[in-house]
Amino acid sequence: MxxxxxxxxxxxxxxxxxxxxxxxxxxxxxxxxxxxxxxxxxxxxxxxxxxxxxxxxxxxxxxxxxxxxxxxxxxxxxxxxxxxxxxxxxNPPLIVQDESTTDIYSVDFSPGKIDMDSFPFTIWRKYSKEIISESNKDVLSLGHPQGDYVLRQQISSYLYQSRGVKCTPEQIILGSGTEQIMPLIIRLLGTEAIYGIENPGYPLTHHLLFEDKEKTVPILVDNEGVLISQLERSNATVMYVTPSHQFPTGAVLSATRRTQLLAWAYQSENRYIIEDDYDSEFRYTGRPIPSLQGIDQNERVIYLSTFSKSLMPSLRIAYAVLPKQLIAQYKQKYSYYAATVPRIDQQILAKFMESGYFAKHLNKMRKIYKRKLEIITKTIAAYDPLVTISGEQAGMHLLLTFQSMKPESELIARAKQAGIRIHGIQEYVSTKQNPFEKPKIVLGFGGIEAENLETSIEQLMDALEIKKLL
Ligand SMILES: Cc1ncc(COP(=O)(O)O)c(C=O)c1O
CATH class of the missing domain: 1.10.10.10 (Winged helix-like DNA-binding domain superfamily/Winged helix DNA-binding domain)
Known part of the structure; x- marks a missing residue:
């Protein structure tokens, strides 16, 4: 050769x-x-x-x-x-491409997307440099199993000021996402617990709980949130709720139902409420509604929230505030678990909060999402009454109801053909019977640039052939 x-x-x-x-x-x-x-x-x-x-x-x-x-x-x-x-x-290795990684959509209305143009990269980089330095060698060692105290302190004062949550840093546990904390809570509450889950509801609760149908009771949601009368008739002992902005309908739990829900929890020793306050930072109309945890008098609310909406989903930092009796049990049972969030990220976030940047970022994002919401409501108004909006008081998603003869699955398929990703409400329903007569679409708007929103909505209406019906 x-x-x-x-x-x-x-x-x-x-x-x-x-x-x-x-x-x-x-x-x-x-x-x-x-x-x-x-x-x-x-x-x-x-x-x-x-x-x-x-x-x-x-x-x-x-x-x-x-x-x-x-x-x-x-x-x-x-x-x-x-x-x-x-x-x-x-036999070269066969690489099967997962559809979710293939970009077949040019417009994505999935909930869970955030605005990516406004992240404070410069300040985050500055704090990363400060944290990852020889003068901070301690960051290399395992920290407190519940998460670094400095961050828990920041979270507890932020929660008190913004959500009326009353807790000490000792009651907070950090985890790498709501999905990582929920199984811990379920284990903590023991095998006797029977869970009420919202129907329609957050898919995580279906995945975690619904497989064990004996242990789960779907409770219907209407435009005032979850139906407490149905919960009262059930054998559930723990109710998972998203009261500030129900996922996925966007309903806000009414004041009467909040009181009823707490009263339900007080009726028996073993009853708890899991309050998932995942996007409460973004409320656009009316006065902020305090958390259930803040008005609870009997330590029955387990408060859960995340930085996935307020900062970025990839940060993987969520937290729970446990009532005093549960945190004592938690410490006993789980103190051997190391924190699941890297300390470097915890400390960057703590600095970001301490320096006031988090509050500034939230104010900025609230304005950005509010503007996006205004564009959507204005654009959709032209299609009223064929298409109506609900659940738009908070968060980064809302619900569209169609007076359409076409079934929901056909609407989704038509949108897909036009390269637009939408999710129907049926995806989030946990009972065989669909409680909704009319097709409904959960429209996430966080990730679409404001300047493209109007066109994207018009494209969607075109694809769904709503324009023809006007
Ligand atoms: C109801 C609800 N809870 C929690 C989360 C956040 O979950 P994680 O903290 O695992 O990112 C989301 C995200 O979309 C959600 O919709």
Whole structure:
């Protein structure tokens, strides 16, 4: 084999070592280099090809790691058994692309997306630099199992001021997302607990609880939130609710039902409410509604929230405030668990909150989402009464109800054909029977740029053939 025949293109975007690796690999597969043959030494080949020895070293080590050649100490590099190599080539690994990673949608109205143009990258980077430094070596060690005290302190004062939540930092546990904290709470409440879940509701509660149907009771939601009268007739002992902005209908739990819900919890020793306040930072109309935890007099509310909406879903920081009797049990049972949130992220966030940037960021985001909401309501108003909006008082999603003859699944399919991703309310229903007569779409608007919103809504109305009906 004449190794000078290898054609390496120095101006190519493909690195030289990769070109050499491909040339040798192909030569082995085509049989141009025979099994057992010795490759030139790295130094010699580097001289022949007028490239650096590192280039040869990289190419050889890639071939070794893929089994095309073997390295024998002090002797050199030898071509491996061809049959095995042929097999390798005949069966290249099959890479199946997951649909969710394929971008078939040009517009995405999924709930759970945030505005990505307004993240304070500069300040976050500044605090990252300060935290990741030799003067802060302690950040390398495992911190408190419930999360760093400085962050829990920030969270407790933020919660008191903004949500009326009364707690000490000792009552707070941090976790890498609501989805990581919920199973811990379920284990803490024990096997006797029977869960009321909102119907329609947050899919996580379906996944976590609904598999065990004996232990779960779906409770219907209407435009005032979850139906407490139905809860009272059930055998549930723990009720999971999203009272500030019900997921996915957007309903706000009415004052009467809040009082009824707390009264229900007080009727028996083992009853609890899990209050998931996931997007309460963003309320656009009326006075802020205090949390259930803040008005609870008997330590029956487990308060849950997350930074997924207020900062970014990828941060993976959520927290729970446990009533005093439960935090005592938690410490007893779970003190051997290390915190699931990296301390570096915890400390960056603590600084971000302490310096007042979090409050500023929330104010800014509230204005941005409010503006997006105004654009949507204005655009949709032109389609009233064929399409109506509800659940728009808070958060980054709302509900569209269609006076359509077409079933919900057809609306979703039509939108998909036009490259628009929407979710129907049926996706969130946990009973066999769909409680809704009319098709409803859960419209997340957080991730769509304000300047594209009107066009995106018009495209959607076009795709759903609503325009024709006007
Ligand atoms: C009802 C509800 N709770 C919690 C969350 C956040 O979950 P996590 O903290 O796991 O990101 C979401 C996110 O979309 C949600 O819709």
């Amino acid at each position: 004449d190794f000078l025949m290898f054609q390496l293109e120095k101006d190519s975007l493909i690195p030289l070592y990769e070109q050499l690796y491909t040339e040798i690999k192909n030569a082995i597969i085509n049989g141009r280099i025979e099994e057992g043959a010795k490759l030139p030494s790295k130094r010699k080949l580097a001289e022949y090809l007028a490239v650096s020895q590192t280039t040869i070293e990289f190419a050889y080590s890639q071939l070794v790691s893929e089994g095309f050649i073997s390295s024998e100490s002090r002797k050199g590099f030898f071509i491996q058994n061809l049959e095995e190599l042929a097999l390798l080539e005949q």
